[in-house]
Amino acid sequence: MPVTVTLIPGDGIGPSITAATTRVLQAAGAEVAWEEQLAGVAAVNAVHTPLPDETLESISRNRVCLKGPLTTPVGVGFRSINVALRKEFDLYANVRPAVTMMSGGRYEDIDLVLIRENTEGLYVGVEHYIGLGGDPRAAAESVMLVTRYGAERIVRYAFEYAVSHGRRKVTLAHKANILKYTQGLFLEEGHKVAEEYRGRVEWEDRIIDATAMHLVLNPYQFDVLVMENMFGDILSDEMAGLVGGLGMAPGGNIGKDVAMYEPVHGSAPDLAGKGIANPTAMMLAACMLLEHLGQHAVSARIRAALKQTLETRQTLTPDLGGTAGTEEYGAAVARALK
Numbered sequence: 001m002p003v004t005v006t007l008i009p010g011d012g013i014g015p016s017i018t019a020a021t022t023r024v025l026q027a028a029g030a031e032v033a034w035e036e037q038l039a040g041v042a043a044v045n046a047v048h049t050p051l052p053d054e055t056l057e058s059i060s061r062n063r064v065c066l067k068g069p070l071t072t073p074v075g076v077g078f079r080s081i082n083v084a085l086r087k088e089f090d091l092y093a094n095v096r097p098a099v100t101m102m103s104g105g106r107y108e109d110i111d112l113v114l115i116r117e118n119t120e121g122l123y124v125g126v127e128h129y130i131g132l133g134g135d136p137r138a139a140a141e142s143v144m145l146v147t148r149y150g151a152e153r154i155v156r157y158a159f160e161y162a163v164s165h166g167r168r169k170v171t172l173a174h175k176a177n178i179l180k181y182t183q184g185l186f187l188e189e190g191h192k193v194a195e196e197y198r199g200r201v202e203w204e205d206r207i208i209d210a211t212a213m214h215l216v217l218n219p220y221q222f223d224v225l226v227m228e229n230m231f232g233d234i235l236s237d238e239m240a241g242l243v244g245g246l247g248m249a250p251g252g253n254i255g256k257d258v259a260m261y262e263p264v265h266g267s268a269p270d271l272a273g274k275g276i277a278n279p280t281a282m283m284l285a286a287c288m289l290l291e292h293l294g295q296h297a298v299s300a301r302i303r304a305a306l307k308q309t310l311e312t313r314q315t316l317t318p319d320l321g322g323t324a325g326t327e328e329y330g331a332a333v334a335r336a337l338k
Helices: 014-028 041-047 053-062 081-088 148-164 182-196 208-217 229-242 280-292 296-312 326-335
Strands: 003-008 032-036 064-067 093-099 111-117 127-132 135-142 169-174 202-207 224-227 250-254 259-263
Touching (some): 014 326, 093 280, 148 182, 148 224, 202 208, 250 280
Antiparallel strands (some): 093 111, 250 259
8 A cells, every 4th residue: 555655845946846756756656645735935825834733743644754845934933944843753863865876076986874963953043142241242152952862862873774774884973072061972972872883883983074074085984974963964965065966965854753855955946937956856865765665676766767867968957967857857767767
């Protein structure tokens, strides 16, 4: 029986890349039934709220979601709708793979995964102004929140991911040399968890800025990387650059009960309605969703079709050096299915 999945097309280029993706999944024989819902600007325009109760109820009921990029409307009370969704369902693990799909770039055969803590760190948004000398906004202060619980579960997730996916090594990147309490606690929990996997998974810890440099100098020395929220946000975009940019980068937001998959790029409102957006990241996010559902064979077929389409270079979107539109590119991927 098909699995019911909440589908949020999103804003900007979201509806077009979502349509191309769902057509490919249908052509590949994915056993999925879509339950379409609204969020972001599209939801504000339709029902006057960026995150309708119906959408939250659908995700809670189905426990798996494919989501296009969202725009957070100005003045609606949300810092970020994406952050709100992660908090609502405690989607603590952000999984960001970076895999070479198209040869000819600066690097070949990249196969990395970054596991980012998704609910703590500086992105909790606990910040305020401090008044000095008559200036009520003379200084600003932000709190980096790291809990033993949050650190332990994200590092454990990284090790479990490595074991279940046959990966060889986990690298914990941190700034514990300077941030001795917050990053020190994160590193301390990392060492504890790593001991449990001794002999099964290699382990190392590195300073975050050195990690960023070595990712560029020699990315092949890494495999699975794990780190706190903001560091993961920055380095995952750097890793996307190793394989062609954000247009090639999918992501999963995983919690105990709910999993949400999405392209990591934005809604690109300047491209909306032009029909030229690259749907690769959305299609790869859908592959991650299928693998989560146990439909590995279908996912493998779509990945192979994507790689063939990209490698032949006959039907590419403008950002990849071609002239094809979103729909045309999607049709080429569907034809390449075997």
